[in-house]
Amino acid sequence: MKVNFTSNEELAPDDIEVVVSAAIMNGEVLSLMQQIQNLTPPSTTLPITLEDRVVLLPISDIISIEVFGTEISVQTVGKSYTTKGQLKKFHARLPQKTFIQISKSALINIEHLEYLEAGFSGNMTAFLTNNNRASVSRKYLPDLKQTLGL
Template sequence: MKLKLNIDSDCEKIEVQITAKEIDDEVNDIVRKLEKESLKTLVGFIEDEAVILEPIDIIRIYTSNNKILAETKDGEYKLRYRIYECEEKLNRNRFIRISQSELINLSMVKKFDFSITGTIRVVLKNGVSTFVSRRYVSTIRKVLGV
């Protein structure tokens, strides 16, 4: 591994860039370590138990029956935040809003399906399919560079 540091007096925020031939275990380990340092945790609830949710484990955050839920591989947790508060707390390079009622973790996306006119179907790694609302289609296209 080679480490390069660039000092730029015009830089307003620290930016970390990883250049690799492919995503492998070493790259994933580096990303996980950096995320743990830079991301804030959320507190989710199952009944009366509070559970610390690491952002890297969150698949998506969405509303259902007027409740905000965080879906992880271990289950769903009720959140006592609004969607916009979750969006503010989480890393904007990792979590992206796809509708008024849903944020997704980009690292948990299996594929984006552009075949439906006017919207994008998102298939997550856990098999769940969800849709990008028309309002957010251009944002997703920008993020993906398409």
């Protein structure tokens, strides 16, 4: 397979046109075209439902997400939001490279991680922006270290 780039000044700066060329139309070409069509730019907001409205939170502003029973607490740079849901469903809607699970009940945005400090019984405490803290359980510590390149 060859991949080429050709500049097209007729396109807008944020438009991309993909042309697939092959000798014949076959299953491999159809599969490639389907994969390209399924590509969508990553979302920059996380919609959450609050009582009678839906709020779009900028993903870059989210510091941490914690679950307390069936309630989810979303800490952002400016405010805290409480909604209903499951942590795993929130995690699936967020960039996996940026949001890491640190315990059975919490996710953090590593872009808001300032430092880690050793705690009791092998746990660590994550110190986040806006003076937020979160406990990192031993089970999830290896994944966090790997994500941080430690």
